Amino acid sequence: MPRSGKEARRRLQQATLALFQERGYDETTTAEIAARAGVTERTFFRHFLDKREALFDGEEAFRDALAESVLSAPRDLGPMEALLWAFHSVLPVLEQNRSFSEPRQKVIAETPALQERVLTKTAGLISALSAALHRRGVEESLAKLASQVGMAVFSHAAKTWLDDPAAGAEAHLNRAYIKLQRLWPSI
Amino acid sequence: MPRSGKEARRRLQQATLALFQERGYDETTTAEIAARAGVTERTFFRHFLDKREALFDGEEAFRDALAESVLSAPRDLGPMEALLWAFHSVLPVLEQNRSFSEPRQKVIAETPALQERVLTKTAGLISALSAALHRRGVEESLAKLASQVGMAVFSHAAKTWLDDPAAGAEAHLNRAYIKLQRLWPSI
DNA sequence: CTTTTTTTCGTCAGTCACTGACTATATTGT
């Protein structure tokens, strides 16, 4: 077993997903995960803060990319339009990781503890988006509201896309935004 | 010590909030909470599913009240208007529990684990609102989107109201909705 | 008021997530 650091981390991620699929979250112990990855339980907790976090690696990079994208949006766009611009720009990342996201989503769907963590990750994304909008000159509380609404649209699109990938992520995102606009028929 | 069930439950809630205030969440043990409530640790876990839940008692009733209110809204109201109607109808509950909510909010603000639980409670509210809207004839995914947006408005109003109670909860809710509408200048 | 039934609680033993402190081994740079 190579002591290369990042490889052990990858093996731990794979082992985590695999065991959660096979036995379920509650019936999987961190010791078992470590064992399958050819590593000690202590090493698991050096790479990940807790049992759940192994399934959410890379969210930090995704968050930063999203915030960067908001900042690089054309300056004449309003808050919601800037957010949509950013969402569209990260869709390739989604389509890239589909093979990993799909089984992950199934595990999460049947595990309340993991759903709870999804919510905090989403909250982190909202905070990052909100901060980015604020740096674009949007008033703080308005930026927060816009980010929450935007994330609702994006999450909705991501979900419908996972259920029906044929249409393409782009189309789902557009549809989600149209649905939102229907809430105010005057738009 | 009376073995009355609900009184022990109340003492456990009070002890939980008090100890979280004094020593912080992480430095408080469930055994200490139980001891202050004059009860055993085992009893704590009989009343509450986990260490966090003692701070979130009553949310279930609040959720049901909110959903009921959505269903009892005038039938000619659109989704967002029905939600706002429901929010306004539960504002008295908020103003009622202010003395309890205020210290609770402070503890939550400095405890990530509790913030995570807030998010799941909020998600539960959104689900209930969404189901209620769906029973009003709103298409399912649109109901979910509307509920997310609505909860964003309500949460925002609740927060600003806790920071500045002078204006009254009603005013804060109206202001929050106006802020949202500013996102689409054409409304 | 006594007996039976139900609810709530205490006790005990155990599992498992997670941490700190220390040591060992591999990797990197000189």
Next chain:
DNA sequence: ACAATATAGTCAGTGACTGACGAAAAAAAG
């Protein structure tokens, strides 16, 4: 080859949470 650094193993411990069982109080039945 040697020191410096990063990563992993070992060990002992804390604390949240659970299951099983018996005890005691409260409520219901007689």
